[in-house]
Amino acid sequence: MTCYVKYASDQLAFGVQREKEEAVEKEKILKTDKKLRVKTFGEYLLAVDVAKKHIGECIVRHLYLGLEKGEVKAVSGLVLHGRRNLCEILAGYKMPTDGKLWAMSTWEVHRHPHKYARNVALCSNRNPLPPWMTVFEALKLLATLRGVPIKHVKHEVENYMNSLDLHEKANTYIGDLQQMERTKVHFAAAVVGAPPILIMDEFTANQKYSVRRAMYFILRQLKKRGHAIITGSSSVEAHLPMTNRLGILLHGLIYDIDNIDVLVERCGNSGFTVVLHLKDEVDVKSMLYRYFDMFVINDMSEVSMLLVLVNVQILDSDLTWMTIFEKLEMLVAENATVYTYIVTAIPIDYIYNWILAHETRHAVKEYEAFSFLRKRFERTPKIKPTQETLNKLIPFEQKYNITQLKELPWSVIFQR
Structure with a gap:
């Protein structure tokens, strides 16, 4: 039922x-x-x-x-x-x-x-x-x-x-x-x-x-x-x-x-996602503050000994496609450590997939009615580890939660 x-x-x-x-x-x-x-x-x-x-x-x-x-x-x-x-x-x-x-x-x-x-x-x-x-x-x-x-x-x-x-x-x-x-x-x-x-x-x-x-x-x-x-x-x-x-x-x-x-x-995060390709390690925050007022560093990864990828979310409200490129061109020209960059907006596909996967605002939830027979004859697993054994397990480091991303971490692609 x-x-x-x-x-x-x-x-x-x-x-x-x-x-x-x-x-x-x-x-x-x-x-x-x-x-x-x-x-x-x-x-x-x-x-x-x-x-x-x-x-x-x-x-x-x-x-x-x-x-x-x-x-x-x-x-x-x-x-x-x-x-x-x-x-x-x-x-x-x-x-x-x-x-x-x-x-x-x-x-x-x-x-x-x-x-x-x-x-x-x-x-x-x-x-x-x-x-x-x-x-x-x-x-x-x-x-x-x-x-x-x-x-x-x-x-x-x-x-x-x-x-x-x-x-x-x-x-x-x-x-x-x-x-x-x-x-x-x-x-x-x-x-x-x-x-x-x-x-x-x-x-x-x-x-x-x-x-x-x-x-x-x-x-x-x-x-x-x-x-x-x-x-x-x-x-x-x-x-x-x-x-x-x-x-x-x-x-x-x-x-x-x-x-x-x-x-x-309306549904995605504001701003632009920028991936900077650096030739060497540098104080990224100090460098970006010279050009942008609000930003969040999503990810920083070292591809090789001399190459670093930085994924940044630029949140300045007055930016347009033209001004973001103008500022990034200025950043590349004035900083020898910046090799190149990529700018992207949040694609509608990721927002659509995120909505399908997580939005339950109008969901019709299904409940199973209580059954005495099911409770009485419920099958239990033959082997059940103790809590002490479970606590000894080493968890994997979770760097990205792919099912919850609204924008693609481009640095992950570049590393491949």
């Missing part, structure tokens, strides 16, 4: 709160002005307090999201945390149990599910085409159903197949395709005769560079034509060619959403 306890969530992140306020305001406009159309409103997709329950447990909770014409937003999160379910809900494949979901500022998913689905296409692990059809014929059928003129259907399908390196699989049955080819077919099925809204989940997974480049080019062209796009992935890197607007999904909730630069500034 298992019981689930939900803890009261903390205050919403700034980006989530702003997205919620905008979504609620747009919902009021939709409800008050019945004659409003997408040409004047421009909102292609609107979700207000959308939730999905499965066997009594919420897999998507309190989703507020607005997507305008020609806008691209990204959602990074694990499948375990509900990313795929979120994409399928937004695409109309699954009906939300709570909340409102509109497409084209007109069609609400509960009232007009068919008309809602006509305006949204989904690319995911779901197979949208019959497995007994060939790739070419299936894409032709889909393009025709979406309103592509008959005389242009063949040309459009061939263009997509050539771009995605599918021309050799044109006469292959969809059921006989390998997983990598199926992903390309799913992508083509989403973009051929594309509807106004595209939900793309892990569409570049395991694809070679030329195919990924073609996919991004196709989506950018659709964006220029006014299509609204949501991309989903378990990583952040897959979104960067398309958008700078990122939402992080955690335990079925949007943990935070904003531009990547803002997320880095």
Whole structure:
């Protein structure tokens, strides 16, 4: 027997709160002005307090999201945390149990599910085409159903197949395709005769560079034509060619959403990480105080008899990319012991991975109910060392806790 306890969530992140306020305001406009159309409103997709329950447990909770014409937003999160379910809900494949979901500022998913689905296409692990059809014929059928003129259907399908390196699989049955080819077919099925809204989940997974480049080019062209796009992935890197607007999904909730630069500034440590490559040992603090007011030395390691690496976090509030380089160039010019340097900001990937690994603000915790039989017949280990024996063990020196790092200690890489 298992019981689930939900803890009261903390205050919403700034980006989530702003997205919620905008979504609620747009919902009021939709409800008050019945004659409003997408040409004047421009909102292609609107979700207000959308939730999905499965066997009594919420897999998507309190989703507020607005997507305008020609806008691209990204959602990074694990499948375990509900990313795929979120994409399928937004695409109309699954009906939300709570909340409102509109497409084209007109069609609400509960009232007009068919008309809602006509305006949204989904690319995911779901197979949208019959497995007994060939790739070419299936894409032709889909393009025709979406309103592509008959005389242009063949040309459009061939263009997509050539771009995605599918021309050799044109006469292959969809059921006989390998997983990598199926992903390309799913992508083509989403973009051929594309509807106004595209939900793309892990569409570049395991694809070679030329195919990924073609996919991004196709989506950018659709964006220029006014299509609204949501991309989903378990990583952040897959979104960067398309958008700078990122939402992080955690335990079925949007943990935070904003531009990547803002997320880095809000969730990470301030300042710049600088690695100095010194020719000889020197008083690093005295040297740095001549150029910077606030800094923290993260690590100092001796690579060889004459080479020393120093990892420093520069925390001066008035620094920009230009001024940090100007000061470091001055430092190198005025100090003969400094061989070279590297400057980096905290990458969004490390912040994202840290959030997934450690953040439990909205977690749904699981508790096992007390069982008398389990307690009575609990198996004990055959050999259990005494506390005295455990105290004699020599612990390893822990220099870095890799699972808690928000920025990479570059000196570790250099030593390799």
